[in-house]
Amino acid sequence: MLNTDNNLNLNQNSNGVNEKFLNPYNPQETEKKQYQLWEESGFFNPDNLPERHKKPFTIIMPPPNANGSLHAGHALFVTLEDLMIRYKRMQGFKTLWLPGADHAGFETQVVYEKKLEKEGKSRFKMDPKELYDEIMQFTLHNKSFMENQVRSLGASCDWSREKFTLEPEIVRTVNETFKKLSADGLLYRGKRLVNWCSKHQTSLSELETEGVEKEDKFYTFQYGPFQIGTTRPETKFGDKYVVMHPDDERYKEYEHKQKIDLEWINGPITATIIKDEAVDMEFGTGAMTITPWHDTADFEIAQRHNLEYEQIIDFYGKLLPIAGPEFEGKNITVAREEIVKKLDKKGLLVKVEENFNHNVKICYKCNRPIEPQIKAQWFIKTESLAQKALEAVEKGEVKFITKRHKKIFKHWLENIHDWNISRQIIWGIPIPAKICTKCGEGMVDLDNSISKCSKCGGEVKEDIDTFDTWFSSGQWPFATLDFPEGEDFKNFYPTDVMETGHDILFFWVARMVMLGIYRTGKSPFKDIYLHGLVRDAHGKKMSKSKGNVVNPLELSEKYGTDALRMSLLVGNTPGNDMNLSEDKIRAYKKFANKLWNVSRFVLDNTKDLGEIDLNDERLKSLSRSKIELQNLQKITSDITKDLDNFQFHIASEKIYHYIWHEFADKIIEEAKDKLDEIETQLMLLEILQTCLKTLHPFMPFITEEIWESMPIKNKKLLLIEEWSK
RNA sequence: GGGCGAUUAGCUCAGUUGGUAGAGCAGCGCAUUUACACUGCGAAGGUCGGGGGUUCAAAUCCCUCAUCGCCCACCA
Numbered sequence: 070m071l072n073t074d075n076n077l078n079l080n081q082n083s084n085g086v087n088e089k090f091l092n093p094y095n096p097q098e099t100e101k102k103q104y105q106l107w108e109e110s111g112f113f114n115p116d117n118l119p120e121r122h123k124k125p126f127t128i129i130m131p132p133p134n135a136n137g138s139l140h141a142g143h144a145l146f147v148t149l150e151d152l153m154i155r156y157k158r159m160q161g162f163k164t165l166w167l168p169g170a171d172h173a174g175f176e177t178q179v180v181y182e183k184k185l186e187k188e189g190k191s192r193f194k195m196d197p198k199e200l201y202d203e204i205m206q207f208t209l210h211n212k213s214f215m216e217n218q219v220r221s222l223g224a225s226c227d228w229s230r231e232k233f234t235l236e237p238e239i240v241r242t243v244n245e246t247f248k249k250l251s252a253d254g255l256l257y258r259g260k261r262l263v264n265w266c267s268k269h270q271t272s273l274s275e276l277e278t279e280g281v282e283k284e285d286k287f288y289t290f291q292y293g294p295f296q297i298g299t300t301r302p303e304t305k306f307g308d309k310y311v312v313m314h315p316d317d318e319r320y321k322e323y324e325h326k327q328k329i330d331l332e333w334i335n336g337p338i339t340a341t342i343i344k345d346e347a348v349d350m351e352f353g354t355g356a357m358t359i360t361p362w363h364d365t366a367d368f369e370i371a372q373r374h375n376l377e378y379e380q381i382i383d384f385y386g387k388l389l390p391i392a393g394p395e396f397e398g399k400n401i402t403v404a405r406e407e408i409v410k411k412l413d414k415k416g417l418l419v420k421v422e423e424n425f426n427h428n429v430k431i432c433y434k435c436n437r438p439i440e441p442q443i444k445a446q447w448f449i450k451t452e453s454l455a456q457k458a459l460e461a462v463e464k465g466e467v468k469f470i471t472k473r474h475k476k477i478f479k480h481w482l483e484n485i486h487d488w489n490i491s492r493q494i495i496w497g498i499p500i501p502a503k504i505c506t507k508c509g510e511g512m513v514d515l516d517n518s519i520s521k522c523s524k525c526g527g528e529v530k531e532d533i534d535t536f537d538t539w540f541s542s543g544q545w546p547f548a549t550l551d552f553p554e555g556e557d558f559k560n561f562y563p564t565d566v567m568e569t570g571h572d573i574l575f576f577w578v579a580r581m582v583m584l585g586i587y588r589t590g591k592s593p594f595k596d597i598y599l600h601g602l603v604r605d606a607h608g609k610k611m612s613k614s615k616g617n618v619v620n621p622l623e624l625s626e627k628y629g630t631d632a633l634r635m636s637l638l639v640g641n642t643p644g645n646d647m648n649l650s651e652d653k654i655r656a657y658k659k660f661a662n663k664l665w666n667v668s669r670f671v672l673d674n675t676k677d678l679g680e681i682d683l684n685d686e687r688l689k690s691l692s693r694s695k696i697e698l699q700n701l702q703k704i705t706s707d708i709t710k711d712l713d714n715f716q717f718h719i720a721s722e723k724i725y726h727y728i729w730h731e732f733a734d735k736i737i738e739e740a741k742d743k744l745d746e747i748e749t750q751l752m753l754l755e756i757l758q759t760c761l762k763t764l765h766p767f768m769p770f771i772t773e774e775i776w777e778s779m780p781i782k783n784k785k786l787l788l789i790e791e792w793s794k
Numbered sequence: 795g796g797g798c799g800a801u802u803a804g805c806u807c808a809g810u811u812g813g814u815a816g817a818g819c820a821g822c823g824c825a826u827u828u829a830c831a832c833u834g835c836g837a838a839g840g841u842c843g844g845g846g847g848u849u850c851a852a853a854u855c856c857c858u859c860a861u862c863g864c865c866c867a868c869c870a
Contacts, residue, residue, distance in 0.1 A: 093832060280867085287870090298870060312870095349869055357870045366868035427869085473798060477865070480797075484866080574865095606806070608863095640808045640817070645799080646864090648806055652819045655832090662832050670829030711810095718808065722817070737829075 089778070090669040094661055096629030099774045104220055107773075112789050114227045115163045119789065126162035127564040128154060129546045129594075130226060131577070132169030132234060133219070135212035136177040141603035141611065141649055142570060144621035145641075147222040148634045149600060149717065150568050154225055155766035156712050159792040165561050166226040167549055168219065170212045172234045174497035174538035175277070179269065179434050181207055181496070193270070197495050197533075204496045205235075218622055223630050223769050225788065230557070232549045234541055235498065242548040243541045244501050244515050246588055251513040255450045258504075258511030262368045263489055265442040266432040267386040271493040272446060274537060275486060276576050278430045278439050287425035288409060289353070291417045293331030293340060295320075298353040300427060301360075302408045303401040306334060306392045307379040308358035312370060315344040317355050334412060335393040345370050363441050382440060401440075445509055446491035446534075447500060454583040455482040461592045467582060470598045470715045471644030474574060481575050490540045497535030504532050543580030546593035553589075564594045571599040571644055598715055599644050603637075606650030624654055631768035632657040638721040638767060660725060661771050664764070667733050668775045671757045675750040675780070682782045683758070691751055697736055701727075701756055705763050705793045712766075724764050732756055754780075759793045 111117035115125065128150050133143055150166060158164040181204050182192055192200055212233065219226070232239060250256040263272035285300045295311055313320045323329075325344040330337060340358075347370055348357060361371035361378045371378060383389055388396050388404055395411075396404050412418045430439040459482050461467050462475060469475040491500065503512045503519045507527030512519050522529055541548075546567075550558040563585075567578060578597060585593030604610055605617040612618065625633045628651075635657035641647040681688075692698045704727050711720035736756065743749045758779060765772040765787050776787035 090829090093830090300870075347869080352869065359870085364868075364870080366870075369868070428867090477798070480866075608806075636818090640806090642808075650806065650819080653806080656818050659832065663830065666830035666833090668829090673829070714810075716810070719810085722808075726817085733830085734835090741829095 090665070090672065094629075094665040094771060094774075096631065096661070096770065097626065100221065100223070100625075100630055100770045103770050103773045104223065107225060107786065107788055108220075108228070110786055110788065112158075112786065113166075113225050114229050115165045118158070118163055121161050121791075122158070122163040122789075124162050125165065125561050125565075126154070126157040127165045127167070127561040128566050128568065129549060129564050130166060130168045130224075131569045131573075132171040132232075132542070132545070133215050134173035134176055135170045135208045135215055135233075136173055136180045137211060139215060139218045139222075139621055141619050141621050143219075144222055144625075144633060145600055145603055145637050145647075146568060146570070147219060147224050148637045149598070150566075151222075151224050151226075151769070152634075152638065152717060152766045153566060153568070153712075155769060155788070156792065158225070158788070159762065159765065159790060161791065165230070165557075166224070167230050167232070167561075168216070168224070168226040168228060169232045169545070169549060170215060170234070171538070171542060172208055172496065174535065175269075175271070175273075175434075175492060175494055176538070177204060177208060178494050178496040182269075192495070201495050221622060221625060221630065223634065225769070230549075234538075234545075238551065239541065239548045240498050242552060243498055243536065243544055246544055246584065247501065247536075247540075248513050248515055249588070250449060255453065256447060256513070257450070258445060258447050258502075258509075260443055260445045260509075261448065261487075261489070262362075262365055262441050263444050263446055264430060264439045265384065265444070266435065266437065267384065267440055268435045268437050269432065269494070270384065272442075272444060272489060272491065273432065273439070274489055274539070276539075277433050279433045279436075280428045281431055282426060283429045284424045284426055287422040289419040289422075290412055291419055292333070292356075292358060293329050295356040296354045296419055297356055297358050299358070300425060301363075301405075302412070303388065303405045304360040304363050304381050305358065305408070306388075306396075307362070307381045308333075308360055309338060309340050310343050310371075310376055311340050311356055311358050312343045312345050312348055313356045314346060314348040314350045317348075317350050319355060332415065332417070334408060334415075335395075341376075343370065343374055343376070345373065362443050365441055368441070368443070378443060380443065382442075384442065386440060445504075445511070446489050447502070447511065449488040449490055449540075451485045451488050451583070454587055455485045457586045458482055458579065458582040458592075461582060461586060467592045467594065468596050470596060471571075474571060474597070474599055474644060478574060478579060481579060488537075488540075490537045491532075491534040492537050493534055495535065497538060498541055500532045500534050500536055502532040503529040505529050539576050539580050542577060543584040544588065546581055546585055547589050562589065562593070563591045566596045566598055567594040568598040568600070571601060574599065596715070600641070601644060601646035604646055604648050606648055606652070608646075608648050619649065624651070628654045628658040629661055629770070631661055631771050635660065635721060635725070635767060638717050639725065640722070641718050643715060643717075657725075660729065661768065663729055663733060664760075664768075664771060665775070667728065667737065668757060668778075670737060671753045672778060672780070674744050675754045677747065678750055678754065678780065680780045680782045681751075681754070685751075687747075687751055688755055691748065691755065695748075695752055697752060698755060700731070701759055702793075704731075705759060708763055709792070709794075721767050724760070724767065728760050728764070732760060761787060762790055762793050765790075 130150060131146060133139060154164050154166045185192060264278050265272055287298060287300055288302055289296050289298045292311060299305060323342045325342065327342045328339050330339050347366060359367035359370055360381065361367045361376060362380045363382060379391060380389055381391055382401055386401050388399050388401060390397050409418060431437060432439060459479060462479060501515045503514045505522035505525060505527045508522060508525040510522050510524040512523055519529060546564055547558065547562060550562050552558045581593050609617060621633060632654050636654040704723060708720045708723050740749050740753060761772045761776050773787045
């Protein structure tokens with residue numbers, strides 16, 4: 070299947086140019102071969118790098134979710150991180166790029182549930198253990214698939230150190246953090262209002278919900294002497310508090326905590342008047358009733374005044390017995406109109422306004438409205454953690470490449486809420502805790518040794534919830550380096566660059582900084598490079614429903630990985646979204662071809678030199694005298710500066726421009742008249758080898774392939790060649 | 795309700811300390827025994843969203859307006 074002529078031992082070309090250069094550049098063949106050579110060389114592993122590689126440079130790879138194929142965003146991060154790693158490796162750093170795979174708790178469970186649904190099954194009818202094992206199989210299968218995709222994008226990461234988020238060592242670290250948080254008083258189990266998704270049957274963090282504008286009917290009801298407005302009549306069964314602003318002149322005759330009798334949905338009730346400043350006097354009538362169990366704002370009011378809470382809606386979105394026999398068990402979506410009808414009949418409906426615009430929270434996965442519910446969950450007190458993270462940013466221990474993200478980051482940390490880390494899903498790390506069946510007390514229990522409640526002595530049961538994925542992945546940088554005792558932790562922590570998508574700045578980056586400092590005392594990384602979203606050619610967000618999703622592997626198959634990589638680098642500024650079009654990739658395929666032909670020309674016309682030594686005195690004196698070589702030096706030094714400043718979009722364009730419009734268009738054209746001069750030949754070879762080195766981090770495959778044919782003595786892999794100074 | 799980003803050639807985007815506007819694609823013209831048709835070369839194309847200001851000089855700094863997009867926020 071392989072064309073052996075193109076594969077082996079074509080380095081010595083005493084009788085003319087390599088045969089392989091007679092054909093156009095063939096990325097598919099080259100890429101497989103070169104990746105294998107790199108991997109077998111062992112140089113992806115920092116321990117195997119030559120002596121000169123001393124100072125560590127580390128990137129922890131954002132572990133891709135092991136639940137599907139890679140998308141364009143993955144191709145982008147692999148390209149950016151591989152660029153940095155290859156550049157630093159050539160510069161002589163002891164580079165570690167640590168790959169991983171994420172079980173991606175809720176994400177994967179959602180993917181798997183969809184699969185189950187298609188097969189007519191439901192997770193709620195399955196044995197939890199069986200379900201877990203099935204998802205594990207599914208994940209491990211995808212994991213190896215995903216790893217090969219990362220390979221084919223050219224990632225020079227150390228596979229020997231690869232970590233999976235559900236490995237025992239990772240789980241141990243995560244559990245210990247949980248315990249430490251508890252010991253330090255930063256963890257509590259509280260009955261708090263959580264974002265409940267009735268479809269997925271789990272609570273979600275603030276970040277896992279989305280706010281959307283929605284038009285609803287706005288109802289005004291007569292509630293005793295008051296008129297109260299609502300968009301959610303179905304929650305009103307339990308409303309027995311009517312709240313107004315203490316300064317509202319209209320209601321000054323009523324006193325705080327005053328009781329009044331009134332007629333309501335299912336008959337007469339006694340309501341209590343509450344005065345609270347949270348009420349907006351300008352809105353509606355300035356009076357409202359509250360449903361503390363199902364509304365965040367109401368919950369806070371209720372807490373302030375020590376009011377009673379009642380659950381109206383169950384966890385499946387159905388009304389509870391409190392709604393009375395007429396409504397009990399009905400789905401809230403159908404009950405709403407019926408309740409309005411009933412109130413109307415009783416003469417309590419004042420008016421209905423159509424098209425009332427308001428914000429509602431929805432589940433970011435299924436877009437169903439979130440039903441706030443009170444539930445006992447584990448919460449992390451985030452304030453002190455956030456404080457430390459802010460200090461690290463202030464002191465410059467963590468730097469943002471895109472300064473606007475520093476602002477966004479700080480703003481979020483300054484307004485942080487406590488973090489609910491309990492999830493009611495099976496696919497994840499089980500929370501190592503016991504819950505008292507009597508008083509509800511939660512106790513952290515890593516070694517399964519607690520058998521009765523520490524507070525009331527009651528029976529305990531295991532907590533069946535799992536951790537929010539981000540709680541464990543927030544510890545990724547130190548967990549993967551075998552914190553606290555491992556050699557890797559001592560050598561490679563803190564890491565150097567965190568490169569990831571700006572969409573997970575809060576989800577992940579902020580949590581890593583907080584938890585990293587909390588566990589290790591140091592920020593887990595020094596520089597944060599955030600990339601934007603990869604959009605389609607016209608700036609539209611890629612989505613399966615729109616059918617504009619591109620598969621990076623198909624593109625790399627079609628145009629070559631190097632071309633794909635260049636198209637993701639040129640003109641892509643840090644932090645900003647980018648558009649990816651096939652036209653652009655095609656342009657860099659042409660560039661690869663151009664370089665291929667340049668190399669053919671140079672190699673074909675420098676045969677007289679034989680094999681030369683890179684330290685050849687002739688090259689050195691040439692560098693001092695030739696204007697072309699001085700210009701080249703200027704270019705490479707500019708590019709070095711750009712790379713150091715994370716200006717990859719500029720660096721990539723510079724090398725592209727130089728090779729095509731300087732080297733090929735001018736230098737080679739002018740050299741054609743004096744090809745018989747040794748000096749000319751030396752110059753061409755020198756420029757070519759410098760171009761290959763400089764271009765290697767951007768386009769690793771073709772440069773290594775050409776390098777293989779360079780007539781250079783004691784040649785190493787280009788992968789570990791020295792970066793041109 | 796706050797905050798942020800964008801607005802540059804027909805399209806998609808670069809342009810990091812202010813110094814006569816750049817790339818890819820599309821379109822136009824020329825070139826076919828050559829390193830390269832998976833091509834080369836050349837030309838064309840922009841009052842840098844509007845208005846105002848600072849400056850010898852502004853796409854770049856400041857103010858303001860407009861349109862689009864994103865993020866954050868417990869207003870029934």
